[in-house]
Amino acid sequence: MSLLDIKGLGITFGGLRAVNEVSFSVNPGEIVSVIGPNGAGKTTLFNMISGVYLPGAGQVVLNGEDVTGMRPDLLARRGMSRTFQNLQIFQSMTVLENAISGYHLQERGPVLADLLGLPSSRRRSKAAEEGARALLARVGLERAAEREAGNLSYGALKRLEIARALALNPKVLLLDEPAAGCNAVETEEIDHLIAEVAKSGVAILLVEHDMKMVMRISSHIVVLDHGEKIAEGDPATVSRDPAVIAAYLGTEAENADG
Numbered sequence: 001m002s003l004l005d006i007k008g009l010g011i012t013f014g015g016l017r018a019v020n021e022v023s024f025s026v027n028p029g030e031i032v033s034v035i036g037p038n039g040a041g042k043t044t045l046f047n048m049i050s051g052v053y054l055p056g057a058g059q060v061v062l063n064g065e066d067v068t069g070m071r072p073d074l075l076a077r078r079g080m081s082r083t084f085q086n087l088q089i090f091q092s093m094t095v096l097e098n099a100i101s102g103y104h105l106q107e108r109g110p111v112l113a114d115l116l117g118l119p120s121s122r123r124r125s126k127a128a129e130e131g132a133r134a135l136l137a138r139v140g141l142e143r144a145a146e147r148e149a150g151n152l153s154y155g156a157l158k159r160l161e162i163a164r165a166l167a168l169n170p171k172v173l174l175l176d177e178p179a180a181g182c183n184a185v186e187t188e189e190i191d192h193l194i195a196e197v198a199k200s201g202v203a204i205l206l207v208e209h210d211m212k213m214v215m216r217i218s219s220h221i222v223v224l225d226h227g228e229k230i231a232e233g234d235p236a237t238v239s240r241d242p243a244v245i246a247a248y249l250g251t252e253a254e255n256a257d258g
């Protein structure tokens with residue numbers, strides 16, 4: 001048993017089989033990337049794993065427990081958190097407030113105590129602020145804590161989003177295109193951050209279009225094409241695989257034709 005086992009996941013939209021019988025596993029400390037040409041089913045697969053879509057077939061097993069179709073907040077409590085392709089940052093709040101908001105995603109704390117400003121609520125807030133400051137240091141944003149998030153560079157916003165997901169102290173972190181829209185320097189900073197998080201024992205699953213980044217940081221790569229898993233293995237093996245090369249060249253040919 002692995003930490004995260006994806007077993008025969010599938011879903012159909014109308015008549016289209018967007019994902020079909022996809023299986024793989026992720027273990028603590030591993031960085032597993034899902035790649036594939038446009039429309040291959042990566043985002044759909046991600047959405048099924050993270051409880052956004054209910055799979056038509058198969059299972060998502062987290063730490064031995066069947067969590068298929070479980071709501072994202074319940075998954076978060078079991079140790080799975082995710083980031084989104086489109087940033088979920090509150091632009092007009094400070095960097096620190098954004099990081100603190102990550103803690104409140106997890107809390108079921110008594111709302112009344114918070115409203116009345118009771119000591120228990122103040123203690124929780126203090127713990128969240130301390131935790132948030134430590135997280136900002138971890139992602140290299142401690143000096144930007146009091147700045148408005150909307151003024152950060154794109155790469156810094158992406159790191160802030162990862163910090164928010166880390167507030168939930170996940171065992172598994174799902175990253176949806178963590179380097180999208182970033183320049184080479186920002187991408188490298190995100191590379192280092194992801195590697196550091198994996199090194200701390202978190203299992204990482206990511207979807208990413210930046211192939212150089214994927215080849216650099218992944219321990220294992222799963223390749224999708226037309227909803228099917230066509231290959232998996234370490235970066236060197238996958239990049240030599242004739243089926244993978246054909247899938248990517250096929251897309252280029254389709255684009256050239258179009």
Ligand SMILES: Nc1ncnc2c1ncn2[C@@H]1O[C@H](COP(=O)(O)OP(=O)(O)OP(=O)(O)O)[C@@H](O)[C@H]1O
Nearest residue numbers: 013014016018036037038039040041042043044045
């Ligand atoms: N909600 C939906 N309703 C209907 N069809 C969908 C839906 N979501 C995705 N699809 C279709 O499922 C297939 C897989 O799409 P998906 O977005 O998962 O691919 P992707 O690999 O993430 O693509 P990209 O690299 O372009 O983001 C595509 O043919 C897409 O048009």
